[in-house]
Amino acid sequence: MQTLTSYDAIPYESVPISETHVEGLAALGRLFGVPTADPQRCRVLELGCAEGGNLIPMAFYLPGSHFVGLDLSQGQIAAGQRLVAALGLGNIALLHRDVMQPTEELGQFDYIIAHGLYSWVPAPVQARILQICAQHLAPGGIAYVSWNALPGxxxxxxxxxxxxxxxxxxxxxxxxxxxxxxxxxxxxxxxxxxxxxxxxxxxxxxxxxxxxxxxxxxxxxxVETNTPLLFRDFAAQAARLGLRYVADVDLHTLLPHTLGRAGQAALSGIEDRLARIQAMDFLRARRFHRSLLTLAATPVREAPDLDAFRRLAFHADLTSEEEIDLGSIERQTFTTPTGACYAVAHPLSKAALMWLASAYPSSVGYADLFAAAANLVSEYADAEMAQNEAAFERELLDLVAWGAVKPVVTVQTYAVAPDERPRAHALARAQTELGADCVASIRHTAVHLDAPAARLLGLLDGRHDLAALTQAMQPLLPQEYAQAAREGCERMLWTFARQGLLAGTVESPG
Ligand SMILES: C[S@@+](CC[C@H](N)C(=O)[O-])C[C@H]1O[C@@H](n2cnc3c(N)ncnc32)[C@H](O)[C@@H]1O
Known part of the structure; x- marks a missing residue:
């Protein structure tokens, strides 16, 4: 008989973890020489998937791929299965199962995700997680494993x-x-x-x-078990079990040039890549890793492959309070919805971020992004500077490394204007109906909803125009906002559209 787990008593807040999205895993793998599978047609396994808050949105937005999630907590799996049934998704199975049980019949996977699991289970289960990765990864497969790190x-x-x-x-x-x-x-x-x-x-x-x-x-x-460990011990255990370390999602932590002068000096003479990463962990007092692994037989590059980089596409959900001046090399700041700030000085970088910000949630291929940035810079500033592709490439790679710009492998174009009678797509509707206070965006981020936003999303059934929506929302708004209800509703609709929550914005890959 299965006993109730602590996750049955206190379920884990199960939301999309954007860093685990297969588009990003595919891109990072290719950057380090791993021939990763097409994320639009792949097989994905998640270990410790909780209620499926990470896996179900991926299955919804990637209908050509197949997903399997395992979790020990019956209550969480049952909650996930209810959402899968409500959505009628045929490309995902959530299974109530201990990872210690046999998994042979599950087959091979192009991507395996274990987020928030490895450090929080006893040693035999940790070994089993890596063993499952080694046994079930297809050639060119990538496993994502997050873990708490020492010394931080x-x-x-x-x-x-x-x-x-x-x-x-x-x-x-x-x-x-x-x-x-x-x-x-x-x-x-x-x-x-x-x-x-x-x-x-x-x-x-x-x-x-x-x-x-x-x-x-x-x-x-x-909880009783929470075992942080050193990078070198994690990499060694992975190697013992037939896996090879590829990279970390937080790419800047692997790049010595992102350290200051003293940090870089401390690394001099350390030739071995894994020893260097361990040394950088010491310097940064690292406390968390999101590591990518592949099969030991797959060769891995030590540094990002720039040819592969030029074949990727990029997206970025950024805004700027400042008027961007493409004619100056003054640093200007772009901000993500969660408040992370990125300052850039090179006009090509400013132009690329402006272009990506206005294209979001669409992704733009490298060559098109360079052409767009170069056009903007030559139109508003310096034609010679506009042609400096080496600077563009270097800065874009840094923006990717710091997480300002997300790399993907598929160019996708989405229309973001709300329809006259907007309709929230099935996932957003099902998540709001189940009382969730956050829904999954098309770019696999958690969009948190306050009460008016949740109510408006619930009203988007394709039958109401802006006037009807405004009327329905008016009583819910505080008196001081009631006058501005129409503009408020319109702003929220554009936000929903930008996050891909409206039916018209979900397009098949272009
Ligand atoms: C910290 S939660 C992380 C959930 C999810 N991956 C996330 O990051 O949002 C860990 C999950 O692993 C599950 N888990 C723990 N031990 C497990 C085991 N032996 N087999 C399967 N699932 C397990 C728990 O039930 C829980 O849902």
Whole structure:
């Protein structure tokens, strides 16, 4: 008989993890020489898929691919299966299963995802996760495994030790969670004053945990198993089990030139790639990895392959408060919806980011992006600078490495204007009907909805025009916004369209 897991008691907030999207995994694999499968027609396995919040949106938006998710928690799998049934998806199976059980009949996969699993299970299960990757990856396959890293996680472990000790007398998960929140509220200010050298670190930790989802606090800080490890030990275990390290999703962490001068000096003389990555982990006191692995028989390049880079496509959900000046080399800032800021100085980079921002969620191929950026720069500034493709390529690779621009392998063009009578697509409707406070965007990000946004999305059944929607929304808006309801609704509709939540924006790959 299966016992209830802690995930049945406190389900994990199951949302799209954009870094696990197969378009991005395919692109990163190719950058390092792995001949990855076409993400539009591939097979994907997710280990520890929780309610399928990551896998179901991929299955919805990639109808030509096939998906299998496994999880030990019956409650979470049942919730995921309800959503799959509501959507009538035939390309995904969510299975209630321990990864320790046999998996032979599942077949081969081009991509295997294990996010938030490896460090949080006992050693035999960790080995089994990598063994499944080695057994089930098809040639050219990529496994994505996230894990907590040393030495950096030691700082988090200080808070974890306190929370574990403080809640040790309790057994009920909900009561332990409440006690942990009380501890953060009652001890947070005191720690910031009294904890000496650790005060600043602990104050940041308290602030971080007070805004994190409760399921994260519970499963990261209050569960028995959470084993951070060194990069070299992770890579060695993968190698022992028949896998080869490819790269990390956070590409800048692999590129020595992204370190300052002192950091780069510390690396001099370290020739071996894996030893260099370990040394960079030390320098950055790294605490989390999102690593890509492939079969040991597949050769992997040490550094990104620029020919492969020029065959990729790119998208970026950025805006800028500033008026972009293509005639100057002043640094100007672009911002993501989650508030991450990227400053660029080269006019070709500014032009490329402007182009990608206006094209979003479409992806643009390398050559078209260079041509568009060069056109803009020669029109508004310097024709000679516009032709500097080497600078464009170098800067674009850095923007990819820092996460400002996302690499993919498929050029996809989406129309984003809302129809006259907009209709939310089936996934967005099903997720809102099930009461989710976030829905999955076409680019596999979690779009969080406040109450008016959730209500408006729920009204988008293709029967109401803007006037009818405004009328329906008016009573829900605070008095001071009621006058501006029409503009507010229109703005929300454009946001939904930009995130690919409306039926017309979901187009087959172009
Ligand atoms: C921290 S959650 C991460 C969920 C999801 N991958 C994500 O990142 O949102 C870990 C998940 O792994 C599942 N899990 C833990 N041990 C497992 C095992 N032995 N076999 C299958 N699933 C397991 C848990 O039930 C839980 O849903």
């Amino acid at each position: 996680w030691h700082t988090r472990a200080v808070m974890r030790d306190m929370l574990l000790a403080h809640t040790s007398a309790l057994t009920n998960p909900a009561e332990r969670l409440q006690a942990a929140y009380r501890f953060l509220a009652e001890f947070g200010p005191g720690l910031a004053e009294e904890a000496g050298d650790l005060a600043a670190i602990l104050a940041a930790e308290v602030a971080y945990l007070r805004q994190a989802p409760p399921s994260y606090l519970y499963h990261e800080y209050l």
